[in-house]
Amino acid sequence: MKNSELQEHATHIRQNIIKEVYNAQSGHPGGSLSAADILTVLYFEFMDITKENALSIDRDRFVLSKGHASPLLYAVLAEKGILPEEQLMTFRKINSKLQGHPNMNYVPGVDMSTGSLGQGLAAADGMAIANRLAGNPHRVYALLGDGECEEGEVWETVMAASHYGSDNLCAIIDHNGLQIDGTTHDVIGLDSLGDKFLSFGWHVIRINGHDYEQIRNALMEAEKTKYHPTVIVAETVKGKGVSFMENQVAWHGKAPNEEQMKEALKELGAE
Amino acid sequence: MAMATREAYGHELAELVKENPRIVVLDADLAGSTKTIEAKKVAPERFFDMGIAEADMIGHAAGLAASGYIPFASSFAMFCTGRAWEQIRNSVAYPHLNVKIVGTHSGITVGEDGASHQAIEDIAIMRAIPGMEVYVPCDAAETKALIRYVSTTKKPCYVRLGRASVDDVYDDTTTFDFPRIKVVNRGEKVAIFATGLEVQEALKAAKNLQSYGMNPTVVDVCSIKPLDEAGIVDILRTHDKIITVEEHNVIGGLGEAISSVSTNREPKLITKLGMPDCFGESGKPRELLEKYRLTYETICDAVSSLCD
Numbered sequence: 001m002k003n004s005e006l007q008e009h010a011t012h013i014r015q016n017i018i019k020e021v022y023n024a025q026s027g028h029p030g031g032s033l034s035a036a037d038i039l040t041v042l043y044f045e046f047m048d049i050t051k052e053n054a055l056s057i058d059r060d061r062f063v064l065s066k067g068h069a070s071p072l073l074y075a076v077l078a079e080k081g082i083l084p085e086e087q088l089m090t091f092r093k094i095n096s097k098l099q100g101h102p103n104m105n106y107v108p109g110v111d112m113s114t115g116s117l118g119q120g121l122a123a124a125d126g127m128a129i130a131n132r133l134a135g136n137p138h139r140v141y142a143l144l145g146d147g148e149c150e151e152g153e154v155w156e157t158v159m160a161a162s163h164y165g166s167d168n169l170c171a172i173i174d175h176n177g178l179q180i181d182g183t184t185h186d187v188i189g190l191d192s193l194g195d196k197f198l199s200f201g202w203h204v205i206r207i208n209g210h211d212y213e214q215i216r217n218a219l220m221e222a223e224k225t226k227y228h229p230t231v232i233v234a235e236t237v238k239g240k241g242v243s244f245m246e247n248q249v250a251w252h253g254k255a256p257n258e259e260q261m262k263e264a265l266k267e268l269g270a271e
Numbered sequence: 272m273a274m275a276t277r278e279a280y281g282h283e284l285a286e287l288v289k290e291n292p293r294i295v296v297l298d299a300d301l302a303g304s305t306k307t308i309e310a311k312k313v314a315p316e317r318f319f320d321m322g323i324a325e326a327d328m329i330g331h332a333a334g335l336a337a338s339g340y341i342p343f344a345s346s347f348a349m350f351c352t353g354r355a356w357e358q359i360r361n362s363v364a365y366p367h368l369n370v371k372i373v374g375t376h377s378g379i380t381v382g383e384d385g386a387s388h389q390a391i392e393d394i395a396i397m398r399a400i401p402g403m404e405v406y407v408p409c410d411a412a413e414t415k416a417l418i419r420y421v422s423t424t425k426k427p428c429y430v431r432l433g434r435a436s437v438d439d440v441y442d443d444t445t446t447f448d449f450p451r452i453k454v455v456n457r458g459e460k461v462a463i464f465a466t467g468l469e470v471q472e473a474l475k476a477a478k479n480l481q482s483y484g485m486n487p488t489v490v491d492v493c494s495i496k497p498l499d500e501a502g503i504v505d506i507l508r509t510h511d512k513i514i515t516v517e518e519h520n521v522i523g524g525l526g527e528a529i530s531s532v533s534t535n536r537e538p539k540l541i542t543k544l545g546m547p548d549c550f551g552e553s554g555k556p557r558e559l560l561e562k563y564r565l566t567y568e569t570i571c572d573a574v575s576s577l578c579d
C-alpha cells in the first residue's frame with residue numbers, strides 16, 4: 001500500500017478516536033493517537049484479518065495489551081470493515097459491545113480481553129505457543145505501552161517467550177514516554193527499554209513509530225527473525241496528530257469538550 | 272488405598288493427555304510436587320514449565336485456551352490463586368476462557384512449610400470471581416473423576432488439592448454426578464457438610480458417634496461452586512442441626528456457601544468449623560489439624576453438644 005493511502009487510513013482512524021472519546025466524554029485519546037500509525041501499517045499490510053475470518057483463530061492475531069487504547073482498536077476494526085463504523089458512537093455507553101477496555105467475547109476481531117496492564121503479552125505468547133503446537137503458521141502481535149513495562153508480569157513473559165523461542169510473536173512498544181503521573185523517566189526511571197529486552201534474549205528493533213517505511217521494515221524484519229521473539233520499540237508522540245494533545249500527559253485519559261473536538265477534527269482534516 | 276489427591280491428579284492428567292491432544296499442562300517450577308510431572312512424562316511437548324512466575328503462567332494458559340487448547344495450570348494453592356488472582360480474574364474468568372487451575376498443597380496440612388505456604392483463603396477468593404467454578408475433591412477416586420469431568424466442561428475452574436495422603440472414601444466403581452453433593456453417610460437429626468479431607472474426618476466422627484447412639488448424616492460437597500442447592504436444601508429440610516467443616520478459613524468458604532443457601536431457602540442455625548480467621552504454622556499435618564481443631568474429635572464434640 002502506498003504511504004499516502006496509509007496516511008489517509010491513519011488520519012481517518014485518528015478522527016474516529018476523537019469522535020469516540022468525545023461522544024463518550026470518557027476514554028484515552030493520547031495513547032490511542034500515538035499508536036495509530038503502527039496499527040494502520042500492521043492491519044493494512046501485515047495481518048490477514050478480514051470481516052469473514054474475524055472469529056477464526058486461523059489468521060494473524062493481535063492483543064492490545066495496553067487495553068486503554070481501545071478507541072484505537074475499535075477505529076482500526078471499523079476502518080477494516082470488521083466493525084460497523086456507526087457502532088463507534090456506542091463506545092463506553094451502557095449496553096454497548098464497545099467496553100471501555102476491550103472484551104474479546106463482544107467484538108469480532110478483538111483477540112483478547114485486556115485492560116489490566118501487564119497481562120496481554122503473556123496471553124499473546126500463549127497464543128504463539130499454541131500456534132507452534134498446532135502447526136498454525138500465523139503470527140501473534142501485541143501492543144504494549146511503555147509505562148505498562150513497569151508491571152513485573154511483562155518481564156516474566158519476556159523471559160518465557162525468549163526461553164520458548166517464540167519467533168512467531170512480535171511485541172510492539174508504544175514508547176511515547178508519558179504515563180499518568182509524568183514521564184516514564186521521572187516516575188520510575190524506565191529507561192533503555194530496548195536494552196532490557198535485548199538482555200532477555202529478544203531481537204530488538206528501534207524505530208520512529210510514525211514513519212511508515214520504518215514500521216513496515218521493522219515488521220518485515222520481525223517476520224524473518226527466527227528462534228527469538230522480536231520487540232519493536234517505537235518512539236512515538238503521545239496525542240500525535242492533534243497539536244494541543246501532543247506530548248501532553250493531561251490527554252492520557254481525558255475527553256475533549258466540543259470546541260476542542262472541533263479543533264482536533266479540523267487539524268485532522270475532517271469536514 | 273491411601274493416596275494424596277495431588278497424586279491422583281498426576282495419574283489422571285497423564286491419562287488425559289494421552290487421550291486428548293488438546294490438553295496442555297503448565298507448572299511453575301513445582302511439577303514434582305504438584306505431580307504434573309506425570310503428564311510431562313507422557314507428553315513432554317505439551318508440558319510447559321513457566322518457572323517461578325505464576326502470573327505469567329496463568330496468562331499463557333489464557334492464550335492457549337483462546338487458541339482452543341485445554342490448559343491445566345498448577346502450582347501450590349497459595350501461589351496459583353494468590354499471586355495470580357488478578358490474572359485469573361481478568362485474563363481467564365472475565366473472557367470465560369477454558370483454563371483449569373489446579374492448586375495443590377492447600378490448607379494447613381501442607382505442614383512444616385508453615386503459614387506462608389498454607390492457603391486457607393483460596394476457596395473464598397476463587398469463589399468470589401464471577402463464573403469461576405470451585406471444586407474440592409476428598410480422595411483419589413473423586414479427584415480422578417473430577418479432573419476428567421472438568422476437562423470436558425469448557426469453563427474456567429479451580430480445583431483444590433492436598434499434599435497429605437488421605438484415606439479412600441470411594442472406590443473405582445463409584446460414579447460421580449458433579450456438581451451434585453454426595454451423601455456418604457445417611458443418618459438423622461444432625462447433618463455435617465464437609466469438603467476435602469474433612470469428609471474423612473466427618474465420616475470418622477459419624478462412626479465414633481454411632482457407638483453412642485448418634486448417627487449424623489455426612490455430606491461430601493466437592494463442588495463448592497456451582498453449589499447443588501436442591502440437594503443441600505433437601506438435607507437442610509430433613510435435619511434439625513447443621514455443621515460445616517473445612518480446612519479453610521471460616522470466612523468465605525464452604526460454611527458461608529452453605530449458610531447462604533440456608534439463609535435464602537431453609538433457615539437453620541449452622542455450626543461452622545474451620546480455621547478461626549487465623550494463620551496456620553509449621554508442624555506435622557496431623558498435629559496441625561489437632562491444634563486447629565479440625566479433626567474428627569472436634570466434629571464429635573460439635574455433634575454431641577448439638578444433641579444435648
